[in-house]
Amino acid sequence: MDKKEKVVIIGGGIAGLSAGIYALKAGFDAEIYEKNAIPGGECIGWNRKGYHIDNCIHWLTGTKKGTDLYEVWKATGALTDETEYAKLDSFYTSTYDGKSVTLWNDLEKTQKELIAASPEDEEEIKKFIQYVEYSKQCLFPADKPMEMWKIADYISVGKNMADFPKVLKEFGKISLEEYSKRFRSPLLRKMICDYLPKEYCAYSFLVSYATMADGNGGIPMGASLQMSLRMEKKFKEMGGKIFYNAGVEKIVVENRKATGLQLENGSFVQADLMIPTLDTYPLFHKLLPASYMPAELKKAYSDEKAYPVTSGFQIAFAVSTSFNRGETIFIDIDELKVGKRTADRMYVKAYGYDPIFVKDGKQVIQTCITQSDDDFDYWKRLPEEEYRAAKEKLVEEISVRIETAFPELKGDLEFLDCWTPLTYERYCNAYHGSYMSFVTTPFGKQLKMKGKLKGIDNLYLAGQWTNSPGGLPVAVASGKFAVQRILKARRKDINI
Numbered sequence: 001m002d003k004k005e006k007v008v009i010i011g012g013g014i015a016g017l018s019a020g021i022y023a024l025k026a027g028f029d030a031e032i033y034e035k036n037a038i039p040g041g042e043c044i045g046w047n048r049k050g051y052h053i054d055n056c057i058h059w060l061t062g063t064k065k066g067t068d069l070y071e072v073w074k075a076t077g078a079l080t081d082e083t084e085y086a087k088l089d090s091f092y093t094s095t096y097d098g099k100s101v102t103l104w105n106d107l108e109k110t111q112k113e114l115i116a117a118s119p120e121d122e123e124e125i126k127k128f129i130q131y132v133e134y135s136k137q138c139l140f141p142a143d144k145p146m147e148m149w150k151i152a153d154y155i156s157v158g159k160n161m162a163d164f165p166k167v168l169k170e171f172g173k174i175s176l177e178e179y180s181k182r183f184r185s186p187l188l189r190k191m192i193c194d195y196l197p198k199e200y201c202a203y204s205f206l207v208s209y210a211t212m213a214d215g216n217g218g219i220p221m222g223a224s225l226q227m228s229l230r231m232e233k234k235f236k237e238m239g240g241k242i243f244y245n246a247g248v249e250k251i252v253v254e255n256r257k258a259t260g261l262q263l264e265n266g267s268f269v270q271a272d273l274m275i276p277t278l279d280t281y282p283l284f285h286k287l288l289p290a291s292y293m294p295a296e297l298k299k300a301y302s303d304e305k306a307y308p309v310t311s312g313f314q315i316a317f318a319v320s321t322s323f324n325r326g327e328t329i330f331i332d333i334d335e336l337k338v339g340k341r342t343a344d345r346m347y348v349k350a351y352g353y354d355p356i357f358v359k360d361g362k363q364v365i366q367t368c369i370t371q372s373d374d375d376f377d378y379w380k381r382l383p384e385e386e387y388r389a390a391k392e393k394l395v396e397e398i399s400v401r402i403e404t405a406f407p408e409l410k411g412d413l414e415f416l417d418c419w420t421p422l423t424y425e426r427y428c429n430a431y432h433g434s435y436m437s438f439v440t441t442p443f444g445k446q447l448k449m450k451g452k453l454k455g456i457d458n459l460y461l462a463g464q465w466t467n468s469p470g471g472l473p474v475a476v477a478s479g480k481f482a483v484q485r486i487l488k489a490r491r492k493d494i495n496i
């Protein structure tokens with residue numbers, strides 16, 4: 001029997017695990033090399049003082065049975081037909097000046113509530129709800145990469161997404177901040193800009209809300225790390241090998257072929273085929289010479305205004321389970337300097353919906369203040385002592401703001417942990433601490449890379465940076481697509 005070809009994958013995040021599983025399904029041997037001690041990359045959680053802190057899934061696109069993406073989550077062991085989801089009935093609540101509105105999963109209920117809060121915005125509210133309804137048609141195509149679509153695929157997607165072009169036309173080229181100005185109510189303006197960074201294209205927000213409202217964005221019970229571990233288990237059960245604490249120093253290229261990996265510990269790993277899934281910045285600045293970087297990526301890295309990234313200053317506390325103001329609630333705060341920006345809004349997310357975040361009558365709550373490229377520079381330049389002091393000061397200032405907004409939490413906040421954009425750089429080699437790919441703004445183009453590099457024939461890119469704005473669906477599908485591209489190049493059946 002012929003020896004199987006070996007696919008070597010860099011990174012044991014969601015894209016790497018997916019690539020590994022699909023490579024095995026396609027009949028290859030597969031090995032994953034991961035710099036950390038556990039799988040998951042950005043999709044993880046950790047324990048502090050006996051509490052579990054989750055740091056990923058706010059919504060998992062593709063939890064609706066019958067969608068392409070659901071099949072991919074199932075094939076990779078992330079979800080099963082028996083998976084239970086958090087029973088949440090809203091996306092989030094925004095408060096301002098003593099009033100609040102909630103974006104319910106039930107769109108009719110939301111419409112009524114928004115009109116009651118701001119009758120003068122009735123027309124714009126109805127339009128918003130209508131366009132969220134249209135946005136439910138925007139399903140992530142995860143069957144095969146777009147360059148492999150046939151006419152029938154375009155016809156079928158076109159039919160199923162008949163109204164979605166209206167959303168792109170109306171909201172594809174304006175930022176959330178601009179969109180918010182169509183509403184007269186200050187509360188509704190805040191609501192529009194609360195969830196995603198205000199530079200995001202408005203349609204991203206509509207699609208996010210539609211995903212929740214359509215039951216296609218559930219949160220699997222058991223948290224993010226557990227989902228990554230399920231994928232790792234599947235990979236190993238299928239015969240895959242995963243190596244931890246195995247940072248990759250360099251990809252060795254000889255005669256247009258990636259022949260192997262040079263690990264940080266000095267050893268060499270031979271490869272027949274290679275799928276790097278790590279962040280593309282370290283990929284093209286450390287593992288490979290920058291000359292291999294595709295032009296669209298070069299352009300994106302050189303224009304932070306059109307292609308910003310998003311990260312966060314985040315804190316987790318434990319508080320009594322009696323705290324119950326809705327799962328995610330945005331509040332107005334006294335202005336606060338975080339990194340280079342001044343924040344006047346923040347959220348509190350309560351995790352009591354899943355027993356994994358509850359211990360001895362207390363639940364985890366978290367908050368996150370958005371950070372971007374400039375803020376990353378701020379944190380990066382601080383000497384170690386000042387970095388630590390800046391974090392401590394912010395924890396104090398944010399605690400005061402939480403207690404002011406929620407007096408029932410006075411004296412109840414038990415600090416668990418806080419982390420910054422530098423944490424993401426340290427843990428995942430993430431560019432500017434970003435945990436997604438480039439933000440889709442009205443000034444930039446959405447990145448859609450085909451995963452091939454000029455000059456290396458057996459290397460296929462995967463990972464969230466191949467398709468902005470990234471996220472879990474992009475990551476998991478990119479692993480599958482990389483293997484399908486390998487199969488296509490070998491003229492084999494791509495239906496895996």
Ligand SMILES: Cc1cc2nc3c(=O)[nH]c(=O)nc-3n(C[C@H](O)[C@H](O)[C@H](O)COP(=O)(O)OP(=O)(O)OC[C@H]3O[C@@H](n4cnc5c(N)ncnc54)[C@H](O)[C@@H]3O)c2cc1C
Pocket residue numbers: 010011012013014015016033034035036039040041042043055056057058059060061246247248249277278279282427428429435436462463464465470471472473475
């Ligand atoms: C707070 C937070 C909330 C989020 N919420 C959501 C959400 O609700 N929904 C959603 O869809 N997405 C969400 N995301 C984004 C999601 O986590 C990411 O899009 C996804 O996990 C990216 O997967 P990936 O495999 O492409 O990349 P990564 O997770 O970055 O995986 C790359 C892996 O490569 C490893 N690596 C890097 N360099 C090397 C090297 N030199 N050698 C070996 N290994 C290396 C890294 O350690 C990492 O494990 C969130 C992320 C965060 C942090």
